[in-house]
Amino acid sequence: HLDWELVKEYPLSKELLAMSRVWRSPSGKEYVIAAKGAPEAIVQLCHCDSVEVDQIFKQVQAMAQEGMRVLGVASASFQKADLPEGQHDFEFEFQGLIGMEDPVRPGVPEAIKECYSAGIRVIMITGDHPGTAQAIARQIGLPSDRVITGPELQKLSDEQLKEQVRDVCIFSRVVPEQKLRLVQALKADGEVVAMTGDGVNDAPALKAANIGIAMGGRGTDVARESASLVLLNDDFSSIVTATRLGRRIFDNIKKAMAYILAVHVPIAGISLLPVLLEWPLVFFPVHVVFLELIIDPACSIAFEAEPEEADVMARPPRDPNEPLFSRHAMGLSLLQGLSVLVIVMAVFALSIYRGQGEAEARALTYTTLIFANLGLILANRSWSRTILETLSVPNPALWWVVGGALAFLAMALYVPFLRELFSFAYLHFIDIAICFMAGIASVLWFEALKIFNGKARRDSLRG
Known part of the structure; x- marks a missing residue:
């Protein structure tokens, strides 16, 4: 389908952690929609029944416990000329799961251990599945007994969040806008906060932190401009070296x-x-x-x-x-x-x-x-x-x-x-x-x- 044209993209949002792209056939009469995102969001788009949802989530959990980043994928077809406003208006069919392994870099567990010996607490903020975040945390030596997800964080008041960040070291399924709340909660609790980020949406959190640290390799210009420090090699160990x-x-x-x-x-x-x-x-x-x-x-x-x-x-x-x-x-x-x-x-x-x-x-x-x-x-x-x-x-x-x-x-x-x-x-x-x-x-x-x-x-x- 090299001759099909990309005509529309539905971006990821706080309400739905999935994105879709719409491709139009050369005749202009047929559309194919491809969606990817968090498995729970894809399941929601596909309107799967409870049995299918249980099977999918069991597989997601198994893959996440191995430290894989898991994406769900779905597809749909559309015949009408006017495309709908939202992704939910398509009749998606669940296609499967994609597991991507991102191995922990050598030296990161030692760097985490050195941080704790220096009195520096490390907090993981990720968009990944909670199981994936916990598996990675265990590999690098972070406390992994408690996790707060983005939807759970959304329900917390500022005062409740300030209390939770004292003990919780893993925040998963977090959207970029919620990183700013976490930084503000830590600062309100009297902490000196160093924040890492690489995207445009990370800029407010980088600016709000006491020390904003941008990724120099894959970071955007906006992130680098907002940060106090720029890591040239995008390596967490470099932060420990700088400390x-x-x-x-x-x-x-x-x-x-x-x-x-x-x-x-x-x-x-x-x-x-x-x-x-x-x-x-x-x-x-x-x-x-x-x-x-x-x-x-x-x-x-x-x-x-x-x-x-x-x-x-x-x-x-x-x-x-x-x-x-x-x-x-x-x-x-x-x-x-x-x-x-x-x-x-x-x-x-x-x-x-x-x-x-x-x-x-x-x-x-x-x-x-x-x-x-x-x-x-x-x-x-x-x-x-x-x-x-x-x-x-x-x-x-x-x-x-x-x-x-x-x-x-x-x-x-x-x-x-x-x-x-x-x-x-x-x-x-x-x-x-x-x-x-x-x-x-x-x-x-x-x-x-x-x-x-x-x-x-x-x-x-x-x-």
Whole structure:
């Protein structure tokens, strides 16, 4: 029938989950109508008797339990010139069922499991048969004991739906318009909602969600424009990867902020205290420039390149109302900076008290500050693991910063021209060792706090 002409299409609707196409013969006198859709809709179109309906639904259930997507198909013929307004006006004859298998992609069950360990609840919203949805849910590890269908959802009030979405993870036979209600119900219940979609009708739900995620491969332009994120490979695992990456970036921003706040406390203190106490100045402009040459790459390169924490996907999501830098984090950062300031000023005061001379006191104090600065960088790589535990974690950018700082410090101390530029005195090995121990001592309390907190967490887990 290649010469038959498609003259009309009856689209799928909320009232009838089936669509039909009307084909006209070359003579223009005969029409053939082909319908496909949800088996229950096709059965309704065909006006099947109860015995035939039971037989069809038994077969549908058997196919659905195998994870197949099941469509019913029917056909009808028509002789009149004027086509009716609705599909129900045709005398359809049931032709059979079509089962389509769409295997779960490799890695999806693992991604679902990782979501749950990260405190992320996954909800399946599908137009498939409830049995198919449950079979797929079992394959990927979603709770499959309860299902709400589109017609059932339609009967629920907004308040009832808000209560149901707390426990139900599968919604089947859902039409696109109902996705918006689900998003709104979840948000009304205080959830942060990420919604995936690819069709034009998904756009309102994508726009309403906190994070709309469109499919880049098969998604429509409207869906992509409405979304916050676009997946280039249409893979659910990419959402989990993006979550892990986002948490790593958030962690690293906090680490960089903690470090930059801590390191500027001793810099400010060493600049002001000698003036207030009428002691010789420690800092000249060249000293501050050298410090900034360490601080800037540490924040913009070293901390940015820091790998994720081991437990990054084993934590619950943070409160969206929680500030980026909490009072607790700010307090710990200030304490780190104050401990460095106390140690460095003690070295300076002791050097002046012993009469070692302004240049030698400055060299000892500045060297201690450089070691303490590097100690702060290493300590803030993780707030849960000690420096020794993080040494095995690769971060080439970090070691370039540390190595460059130590190399330039050595040049400033032992190259005569630079030593004169920095107003330093020559330091012996024992002086360097004292400065190193003093600098490291300034961050030891923070390392001890990590050990104590780690032990407390392990004890609470055992309890």
